[in-house]
Amino acid sequence: MMAKKRVSIKDIAKKLGISITTVSFIINGKAREQRISEELIKKVQDYIDEIGYKPNHVAQSLRLGKSKVIVFMAEDISNQFFASIARLIEEKAYQNGYKIIYCSTDNDHEKAKELISTFKMRNVDGFIITPTPNLEKDIKNLLDEGFPVVLFDRWIPDVSCSHVIVQNEESAYQGTMHLIEKGCRNLCFVSVMSTQSQMIDRARGFRKAAQDSNVDYQECLLKFHNLAEIEPYEKLLEFFEQRPGIDGVFFATNYLAFEGLQAMGVLQRQVPEKLKVVSFDDHYFFNLYKPKITAIEQPLEMIAEKLMETMLEHLGELDKVYKPVKVVLANRLNERESTL
Template identity: 45%
Template sequence: MKSLSIKDIAVKANVSITTVSFIINGKAKEKSISEAVIEKVKKIIEESGYKPNQIARSLRTGNSNIIGLIIEDISNSFFSRIARLIEDKAYKRGYKIIYSSTENNIDKAKELINLFKSRKVDAYIISPIKGIEEDVQMLLDDGNPVIFFDRNLPDVKTSYVGADHFNASYQSIQSFIDQGKKNIALVTTDINVAQITERHDGYKKALEDNGIVYDDSLVLKIHFNQEENETIAQIKSLLAHKKVDAVLFVTNYLAISGLKALKQIDKKIGDDFAIIAYDDHEAFELHTPRISAIQQPLEEIAEAIIKLILNRLSSKGKLPAEELIIPTRLVLRD
């Protein structure tokens, strides 16, 4: 059962392929096709259920109405929720999204870029990792719109949408201090991206501004791809060896590991021990006691990304790179 081609329609309607193409693409008026022919062809298309072959179309026009989304890990709820929002919004504007995860693997990220490139996606939304600067630069040099989100690569000049990581961190620490906390630990990761270092910097600065000396031994850097049990062990060790009355977790999965660690050593969150997680999570609302978190405004981030992309897509000329820093919300619970 071969699917229909434009030629089949043309034959059935007894007109040329060109005419059918004009009608399909809404250029009938402009090309002065008679009302009668338009009607006839439309009817035949309708009845036969003909759908243009997008591949042929892409080959000819060089674009695809598809936007490629490259993220770290679709099974992380921050990304899957952003993906869903972006998908929705793009869809309403006639674009489809295809997405894939890099797993923080440089080679996989590069391959994905190539995959999308060879599929001629119209634009790229990327949560980047170090090591792909050149590849992204090539995309930009070829005139492709590229938007970074969540993380930025300082060496690549392109638009970026992200939360105000520095201030989010700063505010969290300030709130600990306002509660009278003195020994504030930071659990972070060793992936070297701006977003993570900003969170670290906010922590430092808040301590400094409050006259507290920064103590490197209170900062735990978790290796990115390690087993969760290892992470839990390290957190337990930190709490065992240091006097700590507050912890800021720099990602929600670290906070979850942290909660598991607390459970294992039966340390309670309460007046003398507080934690805040970066990025909210369903589990936090449900936890007893409920866990405070920094919420990134997903909806706004998604909206900003799509707006930037569409601007770039509709204006032929290159637009200057824009940086959108979106404020976060600190939700203090219990």
């Protein structure tokens, strides 16, 4: 099964009895500029169409130092949120002639570091990253070396890097206020122990709402450092069993909410009659579940759009000193208590 040799610009030149340079100029639309005769332009173009020549991207990459590849480093590509973003940026990338290589960091600093170094030498043109803890230095290096980088989902305060995030604090505040308005007086915030900006902001929003309203609250932070170190379900079961007074729970992410809802079912806590729930990160199932669950929906399309917009902007500005672009998007609270 021999792979036929692909036609190169050289073959075309030889066949047509002209120079490689001329062919290249014509292919790249620089023919007029280089005063190639209309006659020759047509002849070459016709031949190219006839044989269906396509330039070798690897050779182009080598010559130009650009690969038309963007790397998408998510925490976990199989997570619904990241998979959705992946899908959406794919569209825009391909429209602009870029391909996307993906990889998952597992939120592990070492792994992320290694991935970054691998991709640097791959001549990728840009990085879209959900930064892991302690990645500041590596991001900084990347920027210093002139790579376009756009962070999302979370950001790093110490580094001046473009990012696209959402209003975590504001939305957590709003979601918590929603619980209070519905009558909750003994709140609980369920999250993972994390130094990530989005988690910290969500916690802050929750606390502020509880304090502003003079409502009792507590926090349940699960350790998630080494993956599967702890079973969130069992931990939550234990936590809520010991605290029957809680009447409103704010989950910082949807997967925590799923586990929490399981626990509520087992503990016979009636949702939403006895205990109301709000979760960050809306999900198809919150609408399907009985009862429907109120959740904060992130603007996925907008995130993806801004991510690629920012990336493409930076890609165009390569070699210039570019100013970081910082985008903060609003979320939507989908109230579902009334709709059963």
